[in-house]
Amino acid sequence: DAGVTQSPTHLIKTRGQQVTLRCSPKSGHDTVSWYQQALGQGPQFIFQYYEEEERQRGNFPDRFSGHQFPNYSSELNVNALLLGDSALYLCASSFQGGSETQYFGPGTRLLVL
Amino acid sequence: AQKITQTQPGMFVQEKEAVTLDCTYDTSDPSYGLFWYKQPSSGEMIFLIYQGSYDQQNATEGRYSLNFQKARKSANLVISASQLGDSAMYFCAMREVDNNTDKLIFGTGTRLQVFP
Numbered sequence: 001d002a003g004v005t006q007s008p009t010h011l012i013k014t015r016g017q018q019v020t021l022r023c024s025p026k027s028g029h030d031t032v033s034w035y036q037q038a039l040g041q042g043p044q045f046i047f048q049y050y051e052e053e054e055r056q057r058g059n060f061p062d063r064f065s066g067h068q069f070p071n072y073s074s075e076l077n078v079n080a081l082l083l084g085d086s087a088l089y090l091c092a093s094s095f096q097g098g099s100e101t102q103y104f105g106p107g108t109r110l111l112v113l
Numbered sequence: 114a115q116k117i118t119q120t121q122p123g124m125f126v127q128e129k130e131a132v133t134l135d136c137t138y139d140t141s142d143p144s145y146g147l148f149w150y151k152q153p154s155s156g157e158m159i160f161l162i163y164q165g166s167y168d169q170q171n172a173t174e175g176r177y178s179l180n181f182q183k184a185r186k187s188a189n190l191v192i193s194a195s196q197l198g199d200s201a202m203y204f205c206a207m208r209e210v211d212n213n214t215d216k217l218i219f220g221t222g223t224r225l226q227v228f229p
Contacts, residue, residue: 048215056213101148104160
């Protein structure tokens with residue numbers, strides 16, 4: 001039973017560039033949530049996707065956008081990268097909108113120079 | 114707004130001993146869920162244990178148990194018989210339901226170091 005997978009594992013970008021991170025949920029899960037974890041902090045909720053729609057967004061600007069595909073996988077896009085976007089980006093999957101336990105992937109470490 | 118507080122930035126424990134990691138929470142919702150996750154240096158958040166607000170008994174999962182004191186709004190994680198592989202960051206989290214979305218609110222974490 002495959003767990004949550006994320007790609008790439010590491011990424012280095014420069015300010016102003018755009019980045020796309022990918023997530024495949026755990027088998028049987030239909031909901032994907034994205035979190036940003038800055039160094040030394042707990043993860044912060046970015047947004048959640050269910051039935052290919054964004055359900056709710058945390059306190060993040062519109063530079064952060066996402067998408068969910070019919071196979072439940074998801075992408076996180078960040079435009080006009082800032083130095084402060086450097087963080088570990090975690091994807092979590094769950095069943096039926098997140099009312100069940102969320103299981104996390106290994107994360108993507110993004111460094112913006 | 115819901116809030117999770119972890120007051121121990123770091124904890125040390127000797128191998129085979131038990132350790133308690135503290136977590137307090139604040140919510141006005143009568144129904145909520147509390148989680149503990151382990152984060153090794155690799156970065157992945159590993160689910161450890163869950164406690165629902167209406168659960169009558171404290172949750173247990175192998176060497177992990179949750180000391181749930183509802184009146185005090187605390188949900189401390191107890192790890193028995195610590196192992197070197199338990200060295201990691203530990204996060205307490207609460208499920209917040211907002212506009213039909215279940216999201217997790219995390220504390221700042223506790224770094225546990227197990228020494229021989």
